[in-house]
Amino acid sequence: MKLKNKNKKVFKMLVAVVGASFTITAFQNCGGSNDGSNNAALDYVEQGETPVSPIKVEKTDKILHSRNVANALIQGLGVQNVSNVNNLDPIIQAAINSELLLSEHGDYDSITGGQITIHAGNLAEVACERMIFYSEAPKLSVVENEIKDERRFFKGLYIGENAASATPQVPVQDETKYRQAIQRLARSLWGRDTTKAEEDLVLSAASPILLDTKANRGFRAAVVTCTVMASTFDFLRQ
């Protein structure tokens, strides 16, 4: 009986030790099986598919390319054809005209000239103009003395062609509201939030325009703000 109890104790200790070893080593990635099954579980397999563990590799960025730049601008900025106004054709045509100077395959190697940022800027300007004039501006209205602002980006700002129509509730210039517009554009175009330094930089492009006396300074400043943000590598690098 004494021997049997001793054997039971030894057996329990053995189980405890083996179990502890497995637990300790498993979570340090050198568990009982060396097939990396913990990492292979990160491969989302279904129906008997074979998992593959992650492999370390030096990734290169990809970049929007060819005519896809036009589509990305249209989708990212929400440009639509409105009534009988064709807003998409000019953007697509501009992309086709610039095709040889944009990346061909979506990699940096196939950029053929240093002019990519210039052409990206041109495309962005075309898209931004049409977005602001045809999509944003009409979504600001006054209904029974109440301002109805359904715009996506430049909420609370006057971005029309006649600065005299601006009101205290919808001014041409307001730093807080402009920063919010930049933040909304960044989320749509860059897929992230801005830093204060980035906002300062973009504002510095729009501010001189807002300070001049031209009637359409609100519209022009909005176009410049949008263009600057839609022609960066943060947008092209998708």
Added chain:
Amino acid sequence: MNKVYLLFAVAGVLLGQQSWAAEVTKKPSSCVENLNQEITPQMKRARDLYIALTGSPIPFCDERIERMTIYLAAGRARDAVRVAIADPDFYNIKIREMASRICTFENSPRTSVNDCIATYVGAIRDGIDARQLLTGNFWYRIDEKKAPQATASNLVNNILKNGNHYNQIDDLELSMFHVLKRVDGQMIIDPTNNNNAIAAQDPAGVITSRAWMMAHAIAGTNRRLVEKSFEQFLCSPIREWADNTMPDTYVGRDVTRTPGDDPNKYLVTCKGCHAPMDSMRSVFAHVDWNENNGGFYRYNPTQVTPKMNRNTNETPQLTYLISGDTFDNYATQGANAARFGWRGPTQGEGMKAFAGMLANSEQYNRCLTTHVFRTVCGRKPEAELKQIIDTYARDFDQKDNHDVRVLFERIALRPECTGDGNQ
């Protein structure tokens, strides 16, 4: 009362069809970002995956990103990517891009839509077994009921003799996802009457599409058709499968055996490519490209195209002439056996048999996987990622019913693709 319900149901179906039929272009997102909502890692991942699969950046407030975020948070990553794969832009942008590289001479996405591209987009949209892209006897065109404004639809004058029909996709900004319809039975121009169309007698998927033939059957000696078939469908440029140990039984007589008066140069260099390539060139014995009337693919089973046996005076001592479309694949020995993983016959007759040999090889699956990787990850896979390509290709072949969309699902989720590369 039941009749009233029936009436409403029918009206609902008809109205639904009408609104669906009118929706042939995609509307961009119009939601407003909530700046007070923090961007969570799942939201960012959802957007990155969506853009990788559709090429379209959309805001975080878009309901597609919201749905994908919920799936990712619940550990249902494959369901998350399926939201993106159900989007028209996956087909209109990404599949089109992949097909453009395969279907053009320049291997470039800078091209208008053509019948080859349309067949890729339509077939993948419909979940067709990818092998049928080479072996199938069907094609895709614009459905006039869904796009009545696409009036260039005459089979002979707008489809077989030029690209006007497919140019309408871009000209009218049509969504291929919505407007393409499958047509069973490929058609070609009647070799005896250029104004007539007849059923293709040796159909071979996209190989016998007008775009593919235009890219590779113009002039020359039809060797490019073999070379490019291996390059595009098996991701194997000829320098990789050249084999000068094979006999030069089928090397054309237009290839001099003493280039620069040096027979060794032929034996060491020229024979390496020509021995395997020419052994299959005869598959296209009845094929030519006619550049008249806009250009069309000509197939005449009663005659061997003259260019197949041209310049025989280069080798007057030889007697070999191509007399039919039988082939005998000489890229089957040594390293080529493992490279291609041939399964089934490597000899046969006609383009359909040739296409079947390519489509049933293991390398076809690996090549498609490589094409998918390049399309969704924006670069060719590095050598270190061979295990991923090989494993996914095997699963594609044995478990995933050759559904290309499954390859996109799996590859898009890889950290080597849309993650940080496991740094």
